[in-house]
Amino acid sequence: MPSSSTPAIRFTNVSRHFGEVKAVDEISLDILDGEFFTLLGPSGSGKTTCLRMLAGFDQPTTGSILLHGRDVTGLPPYERDVNTVFQDYALFPHMSVGENVAYGLMIRQVPKAEREKRVEEVLELVRLPGFARRRPSQLSGGQRQRVALARALINNPRVLLLDEPLGALDFKLRQQMQIELKAIQKRVGITFVFVTHDQEEALTMSDRIAVFDHGQIEQVGTPAELYEHPATAFVAGFVGVSNLVNGPVAQAITGSPTMFSIRPEKIHLTDPSAPMPEDSYCVEGHVREVIYLGMYTRYLVELKGGGELTVMEQNLHTTSMDVLAAQGRTVRLTWRHDHVRLIPEKAR
């Protein structure tokens, strides 16, 4: 059993500066043993730099990194018990798939017979049995991805680092690989640290997520926590879609000018003459735009007191004809008090 007292990874006040640019700025973070942990953020937010510092490709300007309680700050990559799946896969073009996968074992001078056995096992795990003799150039993107995964997993690392590994795959394949990656992680039980800018991907796979922006961590939490209780305006906007309301418009709705966020799918679009529901905020407006999306419809509603809200409704009983007819109509928007998330001034 993994001991719960020592985290798999501990960042303590880690910064990485490139000249004037603070790519990573005073980050402290614990990642637990056996967790599927995602570093989520837009490009340039510092998530990849954090991963590279974990792998040892980059060193912190200040601060320390512990792996299973051992200080690895300043150690080269080959002295760390982590392996990486690269964004561009980084397969060795002059080696066969089998030689690529066996590379780590070859370096550690594992006998050839055992190497071949383990290669076949791990290729089985990533569902590429019998591919050992092929060349990387003969594989599709998804297959290369699996080879890269196998090459890392064969070393039984205690932590696996994945740097946007699904970025180059098409949508369908990406969804399939997300589920597969999660299944593999459960099966091998090692800590996965996954970097992505795709919030849906993060929500699909992660046990916990750290949301990065401008070299700092905005919030760490489970997918549900981040979605339902975003701590900052950035998290509310980056994880899923949010309406952010503040100032006089907020005052008119809630009676307080404090900024709040409300998810588009939590808002109900009703007729102004309908009875007002209990424990809910109500506001009237007219529909400026209707965007029919098949499963959903997105309405952009201009409020009477100024401001605009996005509303999402599932097309359970309605057809495109019905929803498109709403264009220009006056409507009432209602949502429950407990779906509102207040965002205090200092967290913006």
Place this chain on the structure above:
Amino acid sequence: MATDSLAPARRSNFSRLATFLYQHPRVALALLLGPPLLWLGVVYLGALLTLVAQSFFHLDAYSGKIVRELTLATYADLLSQAENYRIVIRTAGMAAAVTLGAVVIAFPLAYFMTRYASPRLRALLYLAVLLPLWSNYLVRVFAWKIILAKEGIFGWFINLLHLGWALDALLKIPLIGGPSLANSMIGMFLVFLYVWLPYMILPVQAALERLPRSLLEASGDLGAKPYQTFRYVILPLVFPGVVAGSIFTFSLTLGDFIIPEAFGTSEFFIGRAVYVYQGTSGNLPLAAAFTLIPIVIMGIYLYLAKRLGAFEAL
């Protein structure tokens, strides 16, 4: 007026030609490839074939005239003299040493240029590598003659370091030594290395440039120490570049006749042998036969390089 120049009649002539070429790709190909193939065929291969043909004639020993009938007499002449073997081995040995020396110097420099130098420094280093090629070859060679002469700046510097005894000891070694650096195999090696080094740096640098950084990171990530990454990833992937560079350094050294002339002792090299046979002794067939030796050596060299897998990573 400007629009008038696009008058329908002229345009249609031009576009008719374009359409014709589009519909007859073989004609377009012939027009494109004809001139360069003609140049290559006549000037390069034609000259080479004339040379080969020449080597199958022979020189009449009494009249001193070339007998224009096909015979293997010249080759028999070439292969029967022990001195000729020594010339070939000496030249090929020098070419191999120069190539090896060039690799040893070029690799770290090219690696530094690719991985560590800032764009500005890299441009400066490029310039430093190329600059010598822009000045006259003869000037550079004879400048070295003065540098390496007994009373030259090199000897002066060595004496300043109180290493004169070491240089003297080096020059006393048979085969590679001589009366001074300017008349020894060591001196010749240094000058060859100097003139051909850029031809090694450029292809090695280009090969390193094509090597993605992530491959090196992946190797280290999988536990390889730097020398293992060099052995298993960098070297195999950059080897084609090294071979490309060595083709230059090796063949240029094989064929050169000025540097052996200027820095040599009495020992002949292939280039000098060719020069003397076709000039002083007027034995054009023997000179031609000699010229084919470097071509044969390069053929064997490329075959071996291919067998070693030099071109697999291309």
